[in-house]
Amino acid sequence: MPDRQPIALVVDDEPDICNLISMTLQRMNVRADIAMSVAEARRRLAEKQYHFCLTDMRLPDGDGLQIVETIQDLPADRALPVAVITAHGNMDSAITALKLGAFDFVSKPVNLERLRSLVQLALRLTEGRFLESQEFPALFQGQSEAIQTLRAQIEKIARSDAPVHITGEPGSGKELAARCIHEQGPRSNRAFITLHCESIAAEQLERHLFGDEYDRGQLHAANGGTLYLDEVNALPQELQTKLLNTLQEESFSNSATGEKIKLDIRIITGSRKRLADEARRGAFRSDLYYRLNVIELAIPPLRQRQEDIPLLTRNLLRRISAESRGATPKASQDAIQALQAYPFPGNLRELENILERAVTLGESSTLYASDLIIPAASPIPGDQIGDSVLPGNAKPISDVVLQLPAYGHQTGYPGQFATSEFETLDDFLQSIEREAIESALNETGWNRTAAAEKLGISFRSLRYRLKKLGLESE
Numbered sequence: 001m002p003d004r005q006p007i008a009l010v011v012d013d014e015p016d017i018c019n020l021i022s023m024t025l026q027r028m029n030v031r032a033d034i035a036m037s038v039a040e041a042r043r044r045l046a047e048k049q050y051h052f053c054l055t056d057m058r059l060p061d062g063d064g065l066q067i068v069e070t071i072q073d074l075p076a077d078r079a080l081p082v083a084v085i086t087a088h089g090n091m092d093s094a095i096t097a098l099k100l101g102a103f104d105f106v107s108k109p110v111n112l113e114r115l116r117s118l119v120q121l122a123l124r125l126t127e128g129r130f131l132e133s134q135e136f137p138a139l140f141q142g143q144s145e146a147i148q149t150l151r152a153q154i155e156k157i158a159r160s161d162a163p164v165h166i167t168g169e170p171g172s173g174k175e176l177a178a179r180c181i182h183e184q185g186p187r188s189n190r191a192f193i194t195l196h197c198e199s200i201a202a203e204q205l206e207r208h209l210f211g212d213e214y215d216r217g218q219l220h221a222a223n224g225g226t227l228y229l230d231e232v233n234a235l236p237q238e239l240q241t242k243l244l245n246t247l248q249e250e251s252f253s254n255s256a257t258g259e260k261i262k263l264d265i266r267i268i269t270g271s272r273k274r275l276a277d278e279a280r281r282g283a284f285r286s287d288l289y290y291r292l293n294v295i296e297l298a299i300p301p302l303r304q305r306q307e308d309i310p311l312l313t314r315n316l317l318r319r320i321s322a323e324s325r326g327a328t329p330k331a332s333q334d335a336i337q338a339l340q341a342y343p344f345p346g347n348l349r350e351l352e353n354i355l356e357r358a359v360t361l362g363e364s365s366t367l368y369a370s371d372l373i374i375p376a377a378s379p380i381p382g383d384q385i386g387d388s389v390l391p392g393n394a395k396p397i398s399d400v401v402l403q404l405p406a407y408g409h410q411t412g413y414p415g416q417f418a419t420s421e422f423e424t425l426d427d428f429l430q431s432i433e434r435e436a437i438e439s440a441l442n443e444t445g446w447n448r449t450a451a452a453e454k455l456g457i458s459f460r461s462l463r464y465r466l467k468k469l470g471l472e473s474e
């Protein structure tokens with residue numbers, strides 16, 4: 001069936017690499033068309049529908065990022081996944097490519113095993129299986145605009161393999177969002193593993209993550225699938241370093257046995273605190289932050305979507321009653337009003353608890369406001385992400401979400417910024433970059449080598465950025 005054979009577009013001007021990739025693809029029954037320049041690649045993309053594209057970063061008439069951008073601009077029905085080949089150790093350009101919409105990257109010298117798993121993932125992405133989201137049960141319930149936007153974002157994020165960082169108040173649905181991304185993505189038939197970093201003693205975390213002689217650990221368990229690290233900011237510094245190395249090297253060793261294991265996971269992290277703030281004040285490695293925060297997803301607090309409360313209450317009452325094998329009570333209008341008036345610092349989990357208590361204690365078939373035990377005054381903690389803690393005229397983070405292109409990503413950052421304060425996305429990103437660089441320089445007494453290390457970028461790249469931002473005249 002030659003016409004059903006997948007076709008990849010390989011963009012590279014180095015004949016040796018083209019040969020190596022074509023031969024590897026051939027063995028996987030994938031045909032490769034070669035383009036030697038940005039212009040040739042654009043022409044081919046305009047002429048033919050490819051299953052995926054693999055592009056080198058350095059091209060004679062431009063760079064791989066231009067190819068990634070061209071692909072993002074294709075109409076939705078012609079969308080295809082694109083991955084980049086980066087120079088060895090150049091994480092900067094890999095992350096830039098991911099932010100622009102590349103689904104993955106491979107660095108030189110090209111490791112064939114890594115290339116094969118990238119190709120397999122690309123083929124799974126084009127299969128379209130994950131696109132059948134209409135059939136996907138709406139785990140994320142709600143009809144509010146905020147939830148509809150979130151569901152659409154999750155659907156798009158699921159199409160890539162880039163790291164995602166999810167922010168949101170306690171109980172707002174971060175873990176559920178991570179699970180939805182996994183379930184709708186190409187790794188859905190593999191494991192989804194959660195590690196609650198805050199609830200495990202710091203000295204036990206390493207064992208849980210990297211294993212010991214009795215247990216192979218959560219990284220191993222998640223291999224091939226998705227690892228969700230909840231409250232990732234609770235990882236002790238040494239473990240942050242170890243995790244960073246693991247992600248960079250794409251392999252890890254079992255803590256006790258020393259066995260080296262190749263890593264192929266999607267990593268999703270979550271935190272209540274803004275990780276950018278934690279990185280800024282030195283509590284979280286900024287290089288790891290940049291590595292994990294390629295795509296950011298913000299879950300709005302329940303009080304910003306009060307119109308969802310009737311539906312959520314109805315569904316929760318049904319579930320709770322089914323679990324206790326009782327009849328489902330109806331919530332009265334005054335009960336719904338009482339719930340809608342409450343700010344829910346504990347979000348969905350608190351709503352579940354309030355309803356569970358009411359069902360256990362209630363006896364009638366209708367639940368009234370008087371049956372609900374709702375705390376009178378509920379402080380909304382200041383270090384959490386929510387409408388109450390944003391400075392000045394900044395918008396809640398959920399409003400800062402940018403439009404996601406097909407196979408693309410959101411590029412919002414959890415800073416004190418709202419995009420509305422800036423004229424263009426570039427201005428917005430530059431202000432974040434400037435702030436991160438200035439803070440690294442301040443923390444290192446303007447030692448540029450140390451600052452570059454702290455930021456996880458090369459010295460040359462820091463100098464380039466300093467120049468670009470006008471922080472260095474030379």
Ligand SMILES: Nc1ncnc2c1ncn2[C@@H]1O[C@H](COP(=O)(O)OP(=O)(O)OP(=O)(O)O)[C@@H](O)[C@H]1O
Nearest residue numbers: 139140141142169170171172173174175176348349
């Ligand atoms: N939109 C939603 N529809 C239905 N159930 C939801 C929704 N959002 C959250 N939940 C439910 O609320 C509970 C809390 O969600 P989850 O554990 O994902 O929150 P979290 O933000 O990860 O919490 P924590 O910060 O405590 O780790 C779960 O039982 C989850 O299934």
